Amino acid sequence: MEHQDTMKDVAWAKINADVLRSLEKPRRIFWIVLAVCALLVLSGVVAEIYQYREGMGVALMNRPHYWQLYISNFVFWIGMSHSGTLLSAILLLTKADWRKPIYRFAEAMTLFSILTAAIYPIIHLGRVWNLYWILPYPDARTIWPNFRSPLLWDAAAITAYATSSALFLYIGMIPDLAICRDNAKGWRKKLYTALSMGWMGRAREWMAFRKTYILMACFLVPLAVSVHSIVASDFAMSIMPDWHITSFPLYFVAGALYSGCAAIITLFVMLRHIFKFEAYMTTEILDKTAKLTFAIAMAWNYLNLSEYASIWYSNDMYEKEVLLAKFFGPYAVIVWTMLLCATVAPFAMVFKKVRHSMWSMFILSLVLQLGMWLERFQIVSPPLASNHEPWTWAVVWPGAVQLIITLASFGWFTMLFLIFCKIFPSVSMYEVKEMVFHRRKASSRARLEDLSAIKEEVARAEEGLQ
Amino acid sequence: MRRRKKHLLFGIFEDFDSARDVVSSLKVLDLKEMVVDNIELYSPIEHPEVEEILGDFHQPIQRFTLFGALSGAIGAFLLAAAAAQAMFTVQPQGGKPVIPLPPNIVIAYEGAILIGVLATIAAFFIYAGLPRRLHKHYDNKVSIDQIGIEVQVLPENMHLVRAVFDSHQATEIREVVQ
Amino acid sequence: MALKRMLENWSRLRQRDYYKDAPYLWGLTIDLNKCIGCGACVAACYAENNVPVVGKEHCGRGHSMHWMRIERYWDEPDGKADIGQQDASDFPERGAHYIPMMCQQCNHAPCEPVCPVAATYHSPDGLNTQVYNRCIGSRYCGNNCPYKVRYFNFFNFWKDLPHPLEMQLNPDLTVRDKGIMEKCTFCVQRIRDAKDQANDEGHPEHVEDGSMQTACQQSCPTDAIVFGNLRDPKSQVSRLWEQHHVVLNRHEQDKSDDIRGYRVLEELNVEPCVMYLDRVRDVEV
Numbered sequence: 034m035e036h037q038d039t040m041k042d043v044a045w046a047k048i049n050a051d052v053l054r055s056l057e058k059p060r061r062i063f064w065i066v067l068a069v070c071a072l073l074v075l076s077g078v079v080a081e082i083y084q085y086r087e088g089m090g091v092a093l094m095n096r097p098h099y100w101q102l103y104i105s106n107f108v109f110w111i112g113m114s115h116s117g118t119l120l121s122a123i124l125l126l127t128k129a130d131w132r133k134p135i136y137r138f139a140e141a142m143t144l145f146s147i148l149t150a151a152i153y154p155i156i157h158l159g160r161v162w163n164l165y166w167i168l169p170y171p172d173a174r175t176i177w178p179n180f181r182s183p184l185l186w187d188a189a190a191i192t193a194y195a196t197s198s199a200l201f202l203y204i205g206m207i208p209d210l211a212i213c214r215d216n217a218k219g220w221r222k223k224l225y226t227a228l229s230m231g232w233m234g235r236a237r238e239w240m241a242f243r244k245t246y247i248l249m250a251c252f253l254v255p256l257a258v259s260v261h262s263i264v265a266s267d268f269a270m271s272i273m274p275d276w277h278i279t280s281f282p283l284y285f286v287a288g289a290l291y292s293g294c295a296a297i298i299t300l301f302v303m304l305r306h307i308f309k310f311e312a313y314m315t316t317e318i319l320d321k322t323a324k325l326t327f328a329i330a331m332a333w334n335y336l337n338l339s340e341y342a343s344i345w346y347s348n349d350m351y352e353k354e355v356l357l358a359k360f361f362g363p364y365a366v367i368v369w370t371m372l373l374c375a376t377v378a379p380f381a382m383v384f385k386k387v388r389h390s391m392w393s394m395f396i397l398s399l400v401l402q403l404g405m406w407l408e409r410f411q412i413v414s415p416p417l418a419s420n421h422e423p424w425t426w427a428v429v430w431p432g433a434v435q436l437i438i439t440l441a442s443f444g445w446f447t448m449l450f451l452i453f454c455k456i457f458p459s460v461s462m463y464e465v466k467e468m469v470f471h472r473r474k475a476s477s478r479a480r481l482e483d484l485s486a487i488k489e490e491v492a493r494a495e496e497g498l499q
Numbered sequence: 500m501r502r503r504k505k506h507l508l509f510g511i512f513e514d515f516d517s518a519r520d521v522v523s524s525l526k527v528l529d530l531k532e533m534v535v536d537n538i539e540l541y542s543p544i545e546h547p548e549v550e551e552i553l554g555d556f557h558q559p560i561q562r563f564t565l566f567g568a569l570s571g572a573i574g575a576f577l578l579a580a581a582a583a584q585a586m587f588t589v590q591p592q593g594g595k596p597v598i599p600l601p602p603n604i605v606i607a608y609e610g611a612i613l614i615g616v617l618a619t620i621a622a623f624f625i626y627a628g629l630p631r632r633l634h635k636h637y638d639n640k641v642s643i644d645q646i647g648i649e650v651q652v653l654p655e656n657m658h659l660v661r662a663v664f665d666s667h668q669a670t671e672i673r674e675v676v677q
Numbered sequence: 678m679a680l681k682r683m684l685e686n687w688s689r690l691r692q693r694d695y696y697k698d699a700p701y702l703w704g705l706t707i708d709l710n711k712c713i714g715c716g717a718c719v720a721a722c723y724a725e726n727n728v729p730v731v732g733k734e735h736c737g738r739g740h741s742m743h744w745m746r747i748e749r750y751w752d753e754p755d756g757k758a759d760i761g762q763q764d765a766s767d768f769p770e771r772g773a774h775y776i777p778m779m780c781q782q783c784n785h786a787p788c789e790p791v792c793p794v795a796a797t798y799h800s801p802d803g804l805n806t807q808v809y810n811r812c813i814g815s816r817y818c819g820n821n822c823p824y825k826v827r828y829f830n831f832f833n834f835w836k837d838l839p840h841p842l843e844m845q846l847n848p849d850l851t852v853r854d855k856g857i858m859e860k861c862t863f864c865v866q867r868i869r870d871a872k873d874q875a876n877d878e879g880h881p882e883h884v885e886d887g888s889m890q891t892a893c894q895q896s897c898p899t900d901a902i903v904f905g906n907l908r909d910p911k912s913q914v915s916r917l918w919e920q921h922h923v924v925l926n927r928h929e930q931d932k933s934d935d936i937r938g939y940r941v942l943e944e945l946n947v948e949p950c951v952m953y954l955d956r957v958r959d960v961e962v
Contacts, residue, residue, distance in 0.1 A: 045543065045644035088855035089814070090831030095739030097825045099816035159814015159829065159856030166794045166813055169582050176811065177582035179795035184815055186605045188793075189575075193613040200620055208543075208642075215639040230630035233637050234647075236540040236549045237556050241627035243545055244560045248619045252568075256612045263605065271821045272787045272945060421823040421942055424748040424778070427739055466644070467544045586795060 045466050048313075052209075052458045053216055055308040059455055062307070070448035077441020080434045081156050089159050093432025097417050097425045102435040103157035104267075105409035106442060109292065110150030111191075111264050112285070112405065116293025117143025117198065118257040120322075121205070122250035130471070131321050133464040134313040137209075138304055138450075139297050140202040141459065145449040146296075147195045149442050154187065156438065183266040190263045194256055201249050207232050207242070208463040224456075261289045268412065274351035275359075275416040280340055287333040291375070292405035294326040298398035300450070302391050304459060313460055316389050323388040330379035330401070337376070351421055358419040359411060363428040367411050374404025505677040508660050509636045509649045510669040515546055518646040521667045522552045525650060528659060541637075541647030558626040560619060567618020568611045575610020579603045636675040645670070700882040702803035702925075702950070703863050704907035705891075706917045707777055709956040710937075711901035712747075714775035718893030718902065719745050722779075725864060725892035727846050727853075729834030742828045744780070744861040745893050749773035774956060777893070777902070780805060780826045780861035781941065781949030784925065788818035788827060796858075803907070803950055804863055812857040819858060823942050827860045863904070864891040886912035907950070923952045 084091050094101050117140040124132035155164055167178050167188055178185050211232040214225035232238060262282035269281035278284075301322065305314040344352045359368045378400045387393045418428050431439075453459070512518045522538060540549060550556060580598045624630070634649075641647045652660050657674065664672050696702065722728060722745040729742050751773050786805045789797050796811035797818055807827075819827040833855040835843075846852060849866040853859050871889035875881060886905050894902040905914035907925070918924075921938025922931035928946045930939065937955040 049643055088830065088832040090735070090738070090740055093738065095831070096741075096819065096828060098739070099819040099829060154815075157815070159816065159858075160812070160854075163813045166811070169578060171585075175585050176795065177586045179586070179790070179792055180579040180582060180606055181599050181602045181790040182793040182817065183791065184793035184817060186602065186609070189606050189609040193609045193616075196613060197616045200616060204620065204623065212642045215642045226633075230624075231633050232629065233633060234541045234543060234641050235628075236542070236546075236553055237558070238627040238629065239542065239545040240550060240556050241558050241560060241623050243547070244558060245619055245623035248561060248564050249616055252564075252612050252616050252619075256609075259605075259608055259612075266605075267817075271791065271817075272823060272947075273820060417820065420825060421945070422778075422825045424746075424750070424776075425825040429739065463544050470544055 045469070048462050048465050048469070049212055049216070051310070051312065052460050052462050053213065055310070055459060056213070056221075056455060056457075060307070063451065063455070067448060067451050070444040070451070073441050073444025074448060077438045077444070080437040080441070084156070084434050085161060091432070092434045093429065094435075095427065095429055097420050097422075097427065098414065098429040100157075100413055100417065101429070102410070102431040102439055103153045105406075105413040106439055107150050107153035107157070108264055108285070108409045108412070109406050110146045110153070110442065110446070111261060112289035112292045112409070113146040113296050114143045114150065114194070114198070114293070115257050115261060115286070115289040116297045117141070117202075118253045119290050119293060120297060121201070122253040122257070125247070125250045126254065129321075130468050131318050133468045134310075134315075134460055135297070135301060135318060135322070136464070137202075137206070137461045138300055138454070138459045140198065140205065141450060141453050141457070142293075142296060142300060143198045144195070144202055145446050145453070147191065147198060148449065149446045151191055151195065152442065152445070154184070183263065183270045186263045186266060190256075190260045194260045197249070197253060197256055201253055203228075204242070204245060204249065205461065206457060208234065209458045209461060212462055213458060221456075257289075258286055261286045273416050273420060274349070275344070275355040276412075278340060278344075280336055280343070284333070284336040284340060287329060287336050288405060288408060290329045291326070291333045292402055294322065294329055295398040295401035295405065298322055298326065298394050299402065302395040302398075304454070305391070308454075308459070310460060313465055316391075319391070319394060320385075320388045323382050323394060326398075326401070327379055327382040330375070330382075334376050334379075355416050355419050359415045362415065362419065364411060364415045364418065367407050368415070371404050371407040371411055374400050375408060376404075378404065505651055506654050506657065507636070507649055507651055507675040507677060508657060508664070509638075509647060509673045509675055510664040511638060511640055511671040512646045512648065512667065512669055515542065515646055517667045518542075518648055519548070519552055521648055521663060521669075524663050524667070525660065526552075528663060537649075537651040539649040541641040541649065543642055543644055543646075556626075558622075560622040560626060563618045563622035563625075564615055567621075568615030571614025571618075572607040572611035574614065576603050576607040578610070579606045634675075635677075636673055638671070640671075696799075696801045696803060699801040699803070700906075700908060701801075701884070702907040703782065703868065704803075704905065704914050704918065705782075705863070705951040706903040706914050706954065707951065708901045708903075708954040709774070709776065710954060711899040712775045712777060712956075713899055713901075714747050714749065714773065715898060716747050717896040717898060718777055719743055719747060721892040721896035722861070724845070725847055725867075726862070727835075727850060728859075729830075729837075729853075731832075731834055732837075735832070740831045742830070742834070742859070744826070744828065744859070746778050746826075748776045748778050750776070776941075776953070778824060778826060778941075779893070779951075780863075781824055781947070781951045782861075782863060784948035784950065785946060787821045787823065787945075787947055791817045791821050793817070802868070804865060804868075805860075806862070806865070807858060807860055809851060809853055809857050809859065814856040814858065816858065823945055823947065827858050830855045830857050830859065867891065883909070886914075917954075918952055921952065921954060925950075 092101070092103075117136070120132050120139040121136040121143075124136070155161060158164060167185060169178055180186075207229055210225050210229035211234065214222065214229045217225050262285065265281040265285035268276040269278055271277055298319070301314055301319060304310060341356065344356050359365070378397060381387045381393070381397055387397065414429075419426050510521070512521065518540065522540070525538060538553060540553060542549075580603060583597055583599075636649070638645075638647060648664075650660050661672060723730060723743070726744060728744055731741050735741065782803060782805045784799070784803065786797070786799065789799060789805065793815055794811055794813055796808045796813070798806060798808075800806045814829070816829055819825070819829055830853050835852045835854075847866075849870075867889055868884075871884045872881075874888070875884045884906065886909060889904075891902070891904045894904045903914050903917060905912035907915055907918065909915060918938070922933075922936050923938040923940060924930065925948065928943055928948075930936075930943060937957070938952050939955060940949045940952055943949075
């Protein structure tokens with residue numbers, strides 16, 4: 034792999050300069066995208082106010098479709114949030130150093146997608162104004178939340194996940210914030226000074242930092258797994274046919290990593306282009322991320338197909354009905370498109386040419402995400418449409434309010450992400466330096482070994498001559 | 500009582516290898532004449548070897564983590580259990596388990612992670628000595644690619660340390676009085 | 678009082694028949710042989726329980742609120758599931774199968790454990806109660822109900838009542854706001870009333886069988902619906918359950934040919950308190 038060492042010659046000052054430049058005056062396209070996103074968010078707020086005043090009915094949910102897009106979006110965004118943890122924590126623990134240039138934005142993605150996801154259970158509630166009733170606080174009526182409900186586990190898991198991933202992002206960013214502080218002026222100087230907490234790069238700071246970072250990674254991996262298993266429990270703990278499936282937690286986690294990886298590729302290509310990070314976000318890294326995505330896609334496919342198989346062979350009347358309805362019923366378009374996008378499309382990544390081209394990976398990652406979004410929809414809706422009680426069978430498509438709020442959530446996520454990229458360094462400077470340092474050291478060591486090998490050879494040749 | 504003034508010598512070096520040499524010569528100097536009080540190393544990236552040359556830092560962060568995780572798990576479990584108790588005083592629950600283990604374990608699991616993470620962060624701030632004000636002599640170069648070494652030394656021994664710094668091609672040497 | 682209830686809860690932990698000492702367990706029997714699908718029970722339920730009439734448009738969108746509904750199932754020729762076909766039934770003149778469907782007051786109700794705020798719980802009377810004030814509208818219970826008999830207030834329906842009609846609302850129970858779940862209560866306000874009356878008459882633990890009727894039972898022209906206390910061995914409903922070999926706490930009931938009694942979706946083991954008596958039809962004509 035001679036490509037790997039292209040990074041060993043990057044000057045450290047250039048790393049600082051390159052990344053810090055990405056924080057400076059944004060291009061016009063930045064403002065345009067930001068404005069579009071803000072508009073989307075605004076329209077979502079208007080839709081939510083309308084729904085708040087009129088009632089949930091304006092979203093065109095009904096009986097039996099008590100849950101619809103809000104829940105599938107919730108699952109989608111939670112799934113997206115697994116990317117950062119995967120890239121950052123798992124690859125940190127497995128010492129895969131190619132994560133270093135790209136983990137920062139993946140972690141930011143984690144935080145913002147969980148902030149997006151957390152909105153959904155709230156706007157989904159019939160009586161939003163009583164949201165605080167799910168918090169365990171003592172009140173005069175001595176009524177407490179019901180910890181047996183998977184929704185409460187959700188609340189606990191999301192709280193833990195949002196807090197931990199925000200802190201993980203923040204702690205990992207402190208050395209970079211110090212760099213920003215050293216180079217900033219005005220309000221940014223004040224902000225970075227406050228946030229970097231007087232980090233000076235002292236040895237004891239670094240030692241404590243490394244230890245903390247690894248410990249937190251050890252927490253984040255099981256946490257991420259538990260979060261999506263718990264989201265899966267919302268479905269698996271019910272008695273609905275095709276929701277009550279034992280493999281759901283695993284299936285959800287695999288799907289989460291899958292869509293998360295796809296999202297990372299999308300943002301990877303975008304950031305590389307917008308901020309000119311070609312020197313750091315190299316094709317090799319893209320190649321590795323694509324391979325990882327492919328592996329996870331195959332795991333997800335296996336779980337998906339085994340779910341179909343186990344339903345088919347169980348011959349359970351209700352579940353089979355739902356399965357058949359999925360493939361040949363009113364939602365068949367969704368299911369087949371999902372299979373096309375998420376099962377067939379990833380095989381394109383078998384080809385090196387596809388993995389190495391920014392454009393093809395960008396489009397492919399969008400296709401995969403579309404597939405995973407549809408997957409969430411087909412988890413929620415078709416089982417409700419053909420439930421235990423045939424008399425209530427009904428096909429319902431999400432109404433305008435739900436669609437607007439869905440679009441708004443994409444705007445909200447992008448808006449937060451763009452603002453983040455302009456305020457905080459989206460490439461980890463110190464970790465890239467570490468990467469350069471270690472690679473340089475490794476290559477000089479290799480050169481030394483080469484030298485000694487040559488010496489030995491020469492010596493042997495001399496011996497032979499004698 | 501007036502605090503005794505600290506005299507520091509701060510030097511900046513090109514790379515980590517020369518900084519390491521400086522530290523080892525300072526150690527030798529210290530063995531001979533007991534002049535060096537406190538060596539502090541400023542670096543733009545982490546160097547795990549630092550612990551070998553500067554000595555053990557003793558940062559038992561993992562103990563905080565363990566304690567946090569355990570207390571979080573127990574606390575969350577107790578919260579869920581106690582909430583169920585309080586609930587049972589007002590609402591009959593029809594023979595269902597008073598402390599349902601599977602859900603409570605889920606809650607305890609999340610509690611363990613949440614409190615564990617918070618405890619780890621607290622330990623980080625304690626042992627990293629953060630937050631603090633920037634030292635006056637802190638140099639921006641340290642956050643780019645240079646290594647800074649700060650030595651606390653008595654004014655009369657200052658020249659010895661300075662000699663060591665000079666012999667290793669320090670790009671900049673500053674005397675600081677705090 | 679609170680402590681007593683807590684100790685009681687602990688002492689009866691995991692008992693299958695938790696409320697076996699409670700004086701009441703309300704149950705229902707619906708004889709499908711007698712049901713003619715007239716819908717009088719539905720109308721009575723609307724009137725008694727302040728159930729909002731949502732109108733044609735909302736009904737078409739699936740926002741209807743009928744706590745009690747008459748489900749119609751038509752014969753399928755050769756067992757094919759072409760319900761929409763014109764020739765769906767060889768004998769359309771013989772009409773549909775009717776099943777009046779309302780909350781089955783399951784003893785192992787799937788809706789109860791999933792509520793995040795414990796707005797739905799099991800009363801010692803064997804009723805699956807819904808606390809309107811506590812509900813935050815997560816709608817999880819509605820999804821988890823296999824009978825789909827929980828109804829969500831998608832709008833503020835009471836606001837649509839034209840002027841004099843608000844006078845006909847039943848003062849014995851509330852009018853529900855938007856954003857909460859509601860469902861059949863076995864006319865809990867009438868049960869309360871009957872209990873109070875029994876108290877006044879000096880037999881507090883015993884409501885005389887037949888002294889109280891649910892609205893649907895009262896209005897059924899063919900007496901297809903029988904309501905009563907399953908704990909009282911002499912009540913009509915108990916005798917019917919016994920006669921048709923349907924036993925509580927058993928999910929594999931007697932399925933002999935001459936037995937008509939069954940509970941809907943019994944195999945899910947949700948222990949409903951409503952027994953249906955199968956319709957006997959002359960299919961060989």
